[in-house]
Amino acid sequence: xxxxxxxxxxxxxxxxxxxxxxxxxxxxxxxxxxxxxxxxxxxxxxxxxxxxxxxxxxxxxxxxxxxxxxxxxxxxxxxxxxxxxxxxxxxxxxxxxxxxxxxxxxxxxxxxxxxxxxxxxxxxxxxxxxxxxxxxxxxxxxxxxxxxxxxxxxxxxxxxxxxxxxxxxxxxxxxxxxxxxxxxxxxxxxxxxxxxxxxxxxxxxxxxxxxxxxxxxxxxxxxxxxxxxxxxxxxxxxxxxxxxxx
Amino acid sequence: xxxxxxxxxxxxxxxxxxxxxxxxxxxxxxxxxxxxxxxxxxxxxxxxxxxxxxxxxxxxxxxxxxxxxxxxxxxxxxxxxxxxxxxxxxxxxxxxxxxxxxxxxxxxxxxxxxxxxxxxxxxxxxxxxxxxxxxxxxxxxxxxxxxxxxxxxxxxxxxxxxxxxxxxxxxxxxxxxxxxxxxxxxxxxxxxxxxxxxxxxxxxxxxxxxxxxxxxxxxxxxxxxxxxxxxxxxxxxxxxxxxxxxxxxxxxxxxxxxxxxxxxxxxxxxxxxxxxxxxxxxxxxxxxxxxxxxxxxxxxxxxxxxxxxxxxxxxxxxxxxxxxxxxxxxxxxxxxxxxxxxxxxxxxxxxxxxxxxxxxxxxxxxxxxxxxxxxxxxxxxxxxxxxxxxxxxxxx
Ligand SMILES: NC(=O)c1ccc[n+]([C@@H]2O[C@H](COP(=O)([O-])OP(=O)(O)OC[C@H]3O[C@@H](n4cnc5c(N)ncnc54)[C@H](O)[C@@H]3O)[C@@H](O)[C@H]2O)c1
Ligand SMILES: [Zn+2]
Ligand SMILES: [Zn+2]
Numbered sequence: 001x002x003x004x005x006x007x008x009x010x011x012x013x014x015x016x017x018x019x020x021x022x023x024x025x026x027x028x029x030x031x032x033x034x035x036x037x038x039x040x041x042x043x044x045x046x047x048x049x050x051x052x053x054x055x056x057x058x059x060x061x062x063x064x065x066x067x068x069x070x071x072x073x074x075x076x077x078x079x080x081x082x083x084x085x086x087x088x089x090x091x092x093x094x095x096x097x098x099x100x101x102x103x104x105x106x107x108x109x110x111x112x113x114x115x116x117x118x119x120x121x122x123x124x125x126x127x128x129x130x131x132x133x134x135x136x137x138x139x140x141x142x143x144x145x146x147x148x149x150x151x152x153x154x155x156x157x158x159x160x161x162x163x164x165x166x167x168x169x170x171x172x173x174x175x176x177x178x179x180x181x182x183x184x185x186x187x188x189x190x191x192x193x194x195x196x197x198x199x200x201x202x203x204x205x206x207x208x209x210x211x212x213x214x215x216x217x218x219x220x221x222x223x224x225x226x227x228x229x230x231x232x233x234x235x236x237x238x239x240x241x242x243x244x245x246x
Numbered sequence: 247x248x249x250x251x252x253x254x255x256x257x258x259x260x261x262x263x264x265x266x267x268x269x270x271x272x273x274x275x276x277x278x279x280x281x282x283x284x285x286x287x288x289x290x291x292x293x294x295x296x297x298x299x300x301x302x303x304x305x306x307x308x309x310x311x312x313x314x315x316x317x318x319x320x321x322x323x324x325x326x327x328x329x330x331x332x333x334x335x336x337x338x339x340x341x342x343x344x345x346x347x348x349x350x351x352x353x354x355x356x357x358x359x360x361x362x363x364x365x366x367x368x369x370x371x372x373x374x375x376x377x378x379x380x381x382x383x384x385x386x387x388x389x390x391x392x393x394x395x396x397x398x399x400x401x402x403x404x405x406x407x408x409x410x411x412x413x414x415x416x417x418x419x420x421x422x423x424x425x426x427x428x429x430x431x432x433x434x435x436x437x438x439x440x441x442x443x444x445x446x447x448x449x450x451x452x453x454x455x456x457x458x459x460x461x462x463x464x465x466x467x468x469x470x471x472x473x474x475x476x477x478x479x480x481x482x483x484x485x486x487x488x489x490x491x492x493x494x495x496x497x498x499x500x501x502x503x504x505x506x507x508x509x510x511x512x513x514x515x516x517x518x519x520x521x522x523x524x525x526x527x528x529x530x531x532x533x534x535x536x537x538x539x540x541x542x543x544x545x546x547x548x549x550x551x552x553x554x555x556x557x558x559x560x561x562x563x564x565x566x567x568x569x570x571x572x573x574x575x576x577x578x579x580x581x582x583x584x585x586x587x588x589x590x591x592x593x594x595x596x597x598x599x600x601x602x603x604x605x606x607x608x609x610x611x612x613x614x615x616x617x618x619x620x621x622x623x624x625x626x627x628x629x630x631x632x633x634x635x636x637x638x639x640x641x642x
Contacts (some may be wrong), residue, residue: 093340179340210358221352225336225393226318227270229355229370234382234390235264237251238301 083188086208090216093180094223096151096172102223103154103170111222112215127156165190185216248636249303249386250614255293258304260614266382266390271318274394276330280407281308281385281611282632283621284415285441285509286556290375291618294510294532295558297359297376305385306332306372307414309407312398313388319395328398330391331583332415334370334381337396341369348580353393354379363559368580385614387635399587402595408602409594411632412446417601418586420446420507423554424454426577427503434458436492436501436544437478438537439508440468442604442630443554447505448476449599460495462488462537464513467627475603483540484515492544500546508537509555525562532559542569553578607631 092099102108106119106127113131120128122142130140146167147155155169166189173182187208221228249263266275284307289295309329312322322328335342339351350369354360360367360377370392373383382390391398401410420443427435435451437444440463451459461472464484472478481491492501506512510533513519522534537555542565545551551574569576593599606629609617617631 091340093338093343214358217357221336224338225272225352227272229353229379229392230269231355231380231382233267233269235247235249235266235386236299236301236303236382237249237253237259237261237263238299 083190085186085188086212087184087186088209088213088216089182089184090213090220091175091180092183092220092223096174096181099172099181099183099219099223100151100154102219104148108219108222111228112218126159183216183219185212187212247387248611249382250305250611250633251300252290252298252302252304253300256291256619258291258615258618260612263303263386266386266388268314268316269390270392271316272393272395273316274312274319274322274391274398275314276308276310276328276384276389276391276398277313278308278310278384278387278389278635279327280310280411280632280634281305282411282416282630283307283385283614283617285443286374286415287618288622289510289556289558290373291622292511294526295375295377296363297380299376299380302373302375302380303382303386304373305383305389306374307411307416308372308384308389309401309411309414310384310389312394315394321395322398322400326398327401327403329401329410329413329587330372330384330389330398331418331587332371332374333368333580333583334372334379334392335396335584336393342396342584345582345585347582347584349582356380371580385611385633387611387637397584399591401591405591405594406602408605408632409600410591412442412601412604413583413587413590413594415581415583416442416604416630417446417590417599418583419443419554419581420448421450421453421586421590422581423447423505423507423552424450424456426552427451427454427456427505427550428575429454429456429503431455432457433502434460434496435503435505436460436462436541437472437505437507438462438483438512438541439506439555440465440472440478440480441507444468444505444507445471445476445604445629446601447507447554448472448478451503451505452477453593453598460492460501465624468624468629471604471629488540489544496546500544501549502546503550503552504541504545506537506541506551506553506555510534510557510561512537512555522562531562533557533561535561535564539563539565542574545572545574547572548574550575550577554581556580604630605632609633611635 106121110116110119117130122128126142126144128140128142142159143156144159145154146157147153151172153169153171155167157167158165166187169186171184175182218228247263247265248260251259251261251263253259268275287304290298290304312324312326312328315322333348333350334353335347335350336352341349341351348369353370354367355370356376356379357367363377370379370381372381373385424447429435429451433456435456437447437459440461444461444463448459448461459478461469461476461478461480462483463469464482469480469482472480481488512534514536519536522531525531526534538553541551590599594601606627607617607620609631611633614633617633620626620628621631
């Protein structure tokens with residue numbers, strides 16, 4: 001077996017013959033995020049930020065066939081079970097306080113993440129999130145701000161009763177020469193083993209990074225211009241709605 | 247409404263499509279009074295720009311009247327007559343604040359795609375592939391204009407459409423190409439390509455103080471236009487060795503600055519031309535950089551190479567050794583149109599520039615398919631086509 005990459009605690013293998021591939025894991029590789037949403041739905045489990053981050057997108061990509069779905073299962077958890085991490089950075093042409101205030105308001109987070117339906121403040125820093133990564137598959141979870149440093153950093157963590165522990169953080173660092181604020185958004189997920197672990201891992205590939213980068217772009221656009229650039233709903237000589245090509 | 251839609255290589259159709267609507271608070275809807283076909287559209291027409299989808303509405307040179315504005319647009323009123331810069335720019339990001347409008351950080355909704363190809367995403371552009379945002383273009387009766395509080399410039403009623411339309415792209419592109427040459431007294435500037443961009447580059451080089459400008463092309467009427475309207479000396483690249491002739495014309499020094507206004511589909515005879523045609527056809531390279539290669543070779547030591555012609559992907563056999571060892575400066579990019587709108591409008595109003603001379607054909611938008619063919623093959627002496635939507639066509 002030859003390791004081609006070892007990123008964030010999972011190993012990607014080219015040779016599948018000696019992998020322990022379970023039926024559930026195979027299912028996952030076919031439906032991508034679908035397995036995760038199914039799991040979340042049937043167990044009413046609180047998958048939290050991981051779902052918000054990537055669930056809907058992975059489903060969309062595999063359903064529309066626009067992204068390469070992995071052939072067979074090529075992901076195994078390494079025994080270390082370190083968190084899987086997606087981290088992306090963008091520079092926003094605003095002050096650290098303005099960017100912090102923006103991220104601290106849950107209503108703004110809903111605007112960034114297209115699979116998230118709503119976030120309710122439940123007092124004492126608790127939030128109740130509702131996401132619908134696929135139509136009809138509602139996922140609900142609670143999370144808490146565990147670190148709150150105005151102008152510097154916010155860390156969210158899902159409630160302890162969640163099946164999968166995950167955090168998200170956003171960190172603000174002033175860029176040199178009045179170039180704004182370097183804004184670093186990071187998702188960390190501690191996956192369980194087995195099929196679900198693999199499901200979570202499957203979401204944390206490059207698709208997840210792209211999605212997280214898109215959230216940051218939306219934040220930058222809202223902060224700098226007051227709106228999110230879009231072509232959705234514009235006219236064309238196609239009868240279908242605008243879709244992403246490639 | 248009627249719109250020119252791309253359906254594949256050499257396949258554009260005028261179709262009835264839904265009316266555009268306001269999608270964001272800073273949008274406006276413009277009723278197009280005049281639009282034109284740009285040399286850049288030919289790169290789409292010929293299929294050299296990736297990520298086009300059948301049904302995409304073409305066109306990035308257009309002007310018209312404001313018919314609707316979003317809630318955040320305070321500077322425009324219904325009925326205002328405006329020209330619209332082809333790059334879409336927010337006005338608030340680092341790049342817009344530093345007058346690098348075509349590099350706006352916030353106007354490409356599909357920035358991830360451009361980032362994958364170019365490392366970072368430039369601004370969105372109307373009707374110029376999904377890599378550049380997938381925005382519907384302005385070869386149509388109506389067009390949605392994002393960031394309408396920043397881009398569109400009102401045109402005084404005494405400047406007619408045919409004089410104003412090229413402020414959207416072609417005129418500032420020629421001007422920026424010349425400005426990038428950092429022209430000093432006594433300078434000779436050579437311009438590859440005497441299409442619309444080349445014509446304006448020649449005029450602008452004179453305006454910016456060039457002593458001599460030499461236009462290079464092979465199409466007789468374009469060379470004639472460069473001599474008669476723009477005042478250039480000319481060279482026919484099919485009839486002479488351009489590099490040798492330029493050396494000869496400049497006392498052995500070479501031009502101080504060279505402008506490539508031909509771009510990725512430059513043509514060339516002989517083996518070199520065949521080599522690039524084949525490679526481009528199988529997409530091993532995405533451009534045929536003949537003008538660029540020649541310009542690098544011809545440029546004097548320590549000179550400037552200014553690229554207005556568009557390149558989209560990878561090109562081959564660029565004589566980097568010549569560029570490096572002669573210490574050339576390269577300047578290039580999509581034009582920062584917003585920066586040039588007002589100064590160039592003033593040139594037009596003062597009579598120093600009258601850009602309408604490049605128009606050889608006035609047609610109805612309905613005849614766009616024929617217009618593309620004619621412009622591409624330079625038939626009937628075609629240098630520049632302007633298109634009028636039917637409503638205006640009938641009334642004029
Ligand atoms: N930078 C920008 O923002 C910007 C804006 C507009 C247009 N453009 C680009 O500028 C270029 C010219 O645009 P245009 O509208 O004038 O197009 P055009 O196609 O009408 O003109 C190109 C001219 O180059 C000539 N040519 C071809 N091969 C040549 C060679 N080897 N040597 C010399 N001349 C040669 C052609 O005969 C033609 O006259 C295109 O690549 C276009 O995409 C860039
Ligand atoms: Zn153009
Ligand atoms: Zn901008």
